[in-house]
Amino acid sequence: MHFTIEQRPQPSAAMRVAAPIIATLLTLAVGSAFFAALGYAPLAALHAFFIQPLSSANGLSEWLLKASPLILIGCGLAVGFRGNVWNIGAEGQLIAGAIAATGVGLYWPAPDALLLPLMILAGIVAGMAWAAVPAFLRARMNTNEVLVTLMLTYVATLLLSWLVHGPWRDPAGFNYPQTALLPPAAMFSYFDPAYRLNTSIVATVIAVVAMWLFTDRSFLGYKMSVSGAAPLAARYAGFRESSAIWIGLLAGGAAAGFAGVAEAAGPLGQLSPQISPGYGFAAIIVAFIGRLNAFGIVLGGLLMSLLFLGGEQVQMTLGLPSALTRIFQGILLFFLLACDFFIFYRLRRSGGH
């Protein structure tokens, strides 16, 4: 018996829905095999990774807390990806946002009521500024945005490192590379003081709705998708590629910048080199798992957040390194991309040789 691959007459709608589910299941299967190979009972390990983190109210709060920046950045990036604009430096834009917000929060003599709004504004502007560099270079100078966004991420990391080791280091911080704690007025407020989930998640909800309106309900969003799928057609229709570049990069930069504010003025309360556990990179995967679609991104962000939590959980309970999170992220994306193939193609049994 032989199998051949043939193109489907039309893309399979069922497969479009099923692909992320199949990919998740395959990732779980590989994960089990992986845990078994390491000498852990697979079911117990999977339980520790995927179930245990969600089995308490605090766990649920952490789940949403971590999903929030992933979904927010994922939405911002997806706007660009739809237009074939490859911003892979959201991590740097997040750091830029966190730096600007902390700078305002610590050093700007603003009245309490205005402090957090000013920080949010500064963070968003900084994230957009960090993304405006590659946007300008791609739109005006024809320079590949993949490399520029990534290089600027390293620059942002070094800038952050310089600030927290040097001028912004907390004099009372026992020489740890971190700033002083932000004043209470500079922090997002908690829904319940027992849990870390805070009001910054409102921005994520707004972003998801805005993203949905933009991509599914606005003419500009439609033109951008056309620009990504068929640049020539878009050009004939009078839509300039540079508009897609600017919109795509600034959307990602704004989202990542806000996520940076939310980290500094939320769970961390200060600036330190550990401002992000890789949200900017993981959000790229989230955007893809969500098929660049607002509600898909919500599910993708929840899944990815669980991977972060699970990584921390097995680190604590089984002593496994948190690098597992990155391994699972990679595997999940591999499977998802492979499953997508079957939206457009199918296996067909062919007799004989």
Added chain:
Amino acid sequence: MDLFVAIFAGTVIAATPLVFAALGELVVEKSGVLNLGIEGMMLMGAAIAFGAVVAGYSMPVAILAGGLAGAATSLLFGVLALTFLTNQYAAGLALAIFGSGVSAFLGRGFGSAPIDALDRIHIPGLSDIPLVGPMLFRFDPMVYLALAMFVAISWFLYRTKSGLVLRTIGESPQTAHAIGYPVIKIRYLAVLFGGLMAGLGGAYLSVAYTPLWVENMTAGKGWIALALVVFATWRPQRVLLGAWLFGGMTILQLQGQAIGLAVPSELLSALPYLATIVVLVIISQNRQMLALHFPASLAKPFRPAG
């Protein structure tokens, strides 16, 4: 004069991982495939080679293992991009994240102690010539291997029929397929070769250059290698030139830190990344030159009809 010799030799050494990785990527891109996952493949090469040395294997075996680890990692990308026709940007990115995760996972048992670095060769007579000796004849074998690969790849791409086939596939896979060349198979070979070279570059970092294992020790070198290929407008000589330029920048930055320049070390460390951006901007101004050498089918999935 000693300082000059030290900077020259340091430049060549610092450039070597980039030479390996960027030349490998050049071959991959010339076949029309864009693998963004160099960083992941280099990290796998670095981890495996270092682990092999720690486990007591000889240097050549360890370095070869690093190269093969890079190739094995690249196969994942190959299957996705070439068989499953996925978006090559996304597949390469997944590879970069995956490689960083797996290498960190493997590397947790290595400890933080450095190993004995790969020995430098000593050619009686030649190595002892004043000035020329230390500048040209006292490197470790991997430096010479990188240069040999440069010669071999330049010759292969532009002087052999197979090289012409590879470049044709990069320009127009449809044409190459119509003539009867196995496009997918050749692209697989190119991807594997790119992985091997990235793995060797990573191995060089962990067993010769540093020589120790640190999580994510490539620190963006895989991405800089990617930028070098664009900088070189897909030509091997300029890959070599670009790698030396960046090697030189690394060394000058280290020298700057060593003599205690009154600027923050982070600013000096940021220079190679900023320079990459500047260089990319300058290169992208010359659209004609880019178009001339750019593999026309780059990153476009291809599946033979029928």
